Amino acid sequence: MSADAPNAPVAYTLANTFIQLAGYLRTQPLAMTVSIALGLIAALLGLAWQLGVVWLIVTAWEPTPDMAGMGWAVAGIAGLVVAGRLAFLGSTALSHKIAVDVQRDLRLALAAHLAQVPMAVSERYGASALRRLVLDDVESLEDGVAHLVPEASANFTAPLIVLVVLFALDWRMALAAALPILLGFAAMRMMTGNSADITRAYYERSAEMAARATEYAAGLPTLRLFDGDGRSLLRFRAVSERYLAVIGDWVRRVLLASAVLQVCVGSGLLLVLPLGLWLTARGDLAVPHLVIFLVFAPSLGGLITRLPNFVFRFAQQGEVLSRIDALLAEPPLSRALSSERPSDRTVRFEGLGFRRGERMVLDQIDLVLEPGTVTALVGASGAGKTTLANLLMRFHDPHQGRITIGGVDLRAMAPETLYSLVGTVPQHSWLFSGTVAENLRLAAPQSGASALLEALAEARAESFVARLPGGLEARLDRGGAALSGGERQRLCVARALLHDAPILVLDEATAAADPINEREIQRALGSLARGRTVLVIAHRLASIIDADRIVVLDQGRIIERGNHRTLLAKRGRYAHFWALQNPTMPDGDFP
Ligand SMILES: Nc1ncnc2c1ncn2[C@@H]1O[C@H](COP(=O)(O)OP(=O)(O)OP(=O)(O)O)[C@@H](O)[C@H]1O
Numbered sequence: 001m002s003a004d005a006p007n008a009p010v011a012y013t014l015a016n017t018f019i020q021l022a023g024y025l026r027t028q029p030l031a032m033t034v035s036i037a038l039g040l041i042a043a044l045l046g047l048a049w050q051l052g053v054v055w056l057i058v059t060a061w062e063p064t065p066d067m068a069g070m071g072w073a074v075a076g077i078a079g080l081v082v083a084g085r086l087a088f089l090g091s092t093a094l095s096h097k098i099a100v101d102v103q104r105d106l107r108l109a110l111a112a113h114l115a116q117v118p119m120a121v122s123e124r125y126g127a128s129a130l131r132r133l134v135l136d137d138v139e140s141l142e143d144g145v146a147h148l149v150p151e152a153s154a155n156f157t158a159p160l161i162v163l164v165v166l167f168a169l170d171w172r173m174a175l176a177a178a179l180p181i182l183l184g185f186a187a188m189r190m191m192t193g194n195s196a197d198i199t200r201a202y203y204e205r206s207a208e209m210a211a212r213a214t215e216y217a218a219g220l221p222t223l224r225l226f227d228g229d230g231r232s233l234l235r236f237r238a239v240s241e242r243y244l245a246v247i248g249d250w251v252r253r254v255l256l257a258s259a260v261l262q263v264c265v266g267s268g269l270l271l272v273l274p275l276g277l278w279l280t281a282r283g284d285l286a287v288p289h290l291v292i293f294l295v296f297a298p299s300l301g302g303l304i305t306r307l308p309n310f311v312f313r314f315a316q317q318g319e320v321l322s323r324i325d326a327l328l329a330e331p332p333l334s335r336a337l338s339s340e341r342p343s344d345r346t347v348r349f350e351g352l353g354f355r356r357g358e359r360m361v362l363d364q365i366d367l368v369l370e371p372g373t374v375t376a377l378v379g380a381s382g383a384g385k386t387t388l389a390n391l392l393m394r395f396h397d398p399h400q401g402r403i404t405i406g407g408v409d410l411r412a413m414a415p416e417t418l419y420s421l422v423g424t425v426p427q428h429s430w431l432f433s434g435t436v437a438e439n440l441r442l443a444a445p446q447s448g449a450s451a452l453l454e455a456l457a458e459a460r461a462e463s464f465v466a467r468l469p470g471g472l473e474a475r476l477d478r479g480g481a482a483l484s485g486g487e488r489q490r491l492c493v494a495r496a497l498l499h500d501a502p503i504l505v506l507d508e509a510t511a512a513a514d515p516i517n518e519r520e521i522q523r524a525l526g527s528l529a530r531g532r533t534v535l536v537i538a539h540r541l542a543s544i545i546d547a548d549r550i551v552v553l554d555q556g557r558i559i560e561r562g563n564h565r566t567l568l569a570k571r572g573r574y575a576h577f578w579a580l581q582n583p584t585m586p587d588g589d590f591p
Contacts, residue, residue, distance in 0.1 A: 038091035045084035056308035116332035119457025265301035353400030378552035423501030431480035443499035
């Protein structure tokens with residue numbers, strides 16, 4: 001849901017965002033009601049002490065002022081001021097507490113939602129945008145929840161009450177007091193245009209800059225080698241300049257608008273004072289009423305000076321909320337759960353098709369992975385191997401056909417069931433910031449230290465983990481950046497061993513390893529694969545010559561299948577790949 005229709009009136013923007021923000025607060029209705037009520041009480045106490053000031057002025061004007069009464073009034077005013085401040089502090093303290101809870105719940109909701117939507121969604125957003133959304137955007141809601149909702153309730157209610165009371169006292173004077181506000185509104189609207197447009201442009205440019213900065217930092221080693229003339233720096237500069245242009249435009253408009261506003265606010269008394277004196281001289285306005293107008297008319301001016309700031313902050317919140325809502329509105333993978341249990345561990349791809357845009361990247365795939373067998377996927381880059389493996393892990397749902405395990409469609413299977421059946425050692429071994437043990441227990445939370453060490457030994461990772469300071473309790477930061485690619489991969493093999501899923505997806509699991517590491521990993525994978533149903537993607541054909549079945553993909557279709565010997569004998573695409581990778585091996589000389 002968009003926070004703001006294009007060119008929507010300011011009041012619509014404010015009300016819409018207010019309602020959206022309030023929607024996020026519905027989990028804490030009592031706390032929020034108390035916070036808003038305290039804000040209102042603070043505003044009413046503010047009006048009350050100003051009325052006290054009116055009474056003091058009128059009393060002091062009398063020929064024989066009531067000195068004792070004035071003394072009490074001063075004490076009362078002081079009390080009201082203090083009580084007003086306390087009520088306001090109570091309101092914001094409570095709203096800050098609510099903001100922290102709302103932010104925590106929202107981050108958890110976003111993380112949980114991201115785990116349920118197709119991977120295509122996170123691919124579309126990109127890591128930088130998702131990080132901004134979950135961290136920065138949710139963080140910036142603090143302003144909306146902790147400040148804007150209670151402040152807006154108080155700051156707008158009090159002037160509205162004042163306006164109603166002033167109109168009840170004397171409509172001509174009230175109109176004179178309100179006229180600068182109406183002029184100010186109109187001028188501000190003309191100067192700033194649609195503040196939602198400005199904040200959207202601001203966000204887009206700053207997101208572009210963040211993405212470029214991340215890309216620049218990540219690509220520095222490559223850029224140093226290839227970018228001697230600093231072209232990429234120039235590109236980054238162009239992005240920064242676009243960002244500065246948006247800020248410059250905004251500052252110019254705001255400066256002009258606020259100058260106009262100051263004039264309007266300053267002119268408030270210019271109308272009220274002469275009109276009031278004239279009406280009083282004619283006997284049309286009582287002196288106490290004149291004093292009320294003189295005291296309260298400037299507070300209406302105060303409202304309008306705060307308004308641009310409120311409008312901008314509300315528009316900013318509206319933008320943030322629309323981004324968060326858009327992500328939460330991404331439909332999750334379907335969960336048409338079936339009570340049927342998989343009858344066995346046979347995996348079937350039946351008439352499978354998957355599109356990227358208009359292009360079929362997998363088409364008419366029929367394939368059976370028999371329990372306890374190893375099936376290797378082979379094919380040129382872009383043939384669809386990773387996509388097929390990802391579909392088995394249900395990162396996406398197929399557009400045609402289906403995948404079943406033991407006769408049950410993946411779409412009807414509870415995610416817990418699916419992920420207890422299917423494990424993986426991914427292409428890019430992923431470790432999170434935490435200890436080695438915590439990383440391993442992600443797969444099997446209940447495992448004791450001895451089970452972890454056993455898995456590490458089987459994954460040929462025991463000796464390098466023992467060398468880390470703290471061993472199992474050694475901390476891994478930045479995705480395990482301090483480890484080599486092969487070491488990270490062996491930890492992932494250990495994690496997969498602990499996961500103990502009967503079906504395993506291996507995506508180029510030895511790609512990151514040196515020859516010694518590779519031998520170690522092959523051994524580790526050998527133990528991992530034993531007795532399991534394995535789907536392996538391997539570019540190096542030497543590592544899959546013992547596979548029970550090799551499937552050759554080309555542009556999303558299966559073009560050959562068989563074992564190493566039968567495929568070589570066929571002298572088709574697989575034999576061609578083999579010859580390319582093993583040029584020294586004579587034709588027909590099979591290992
Ligand atoms: N996120 C994406 N968005 C759009 N197209 C994609 C995306 N990921 C993959 N593709 C396209 O889908 C097709 C299949 O890609 P896939 O990664 O499955 O191939 P692959 O055989 O695993 O290639 P490689 O061996 O290079 O990893 C390719 O044409 C690729 O360009």
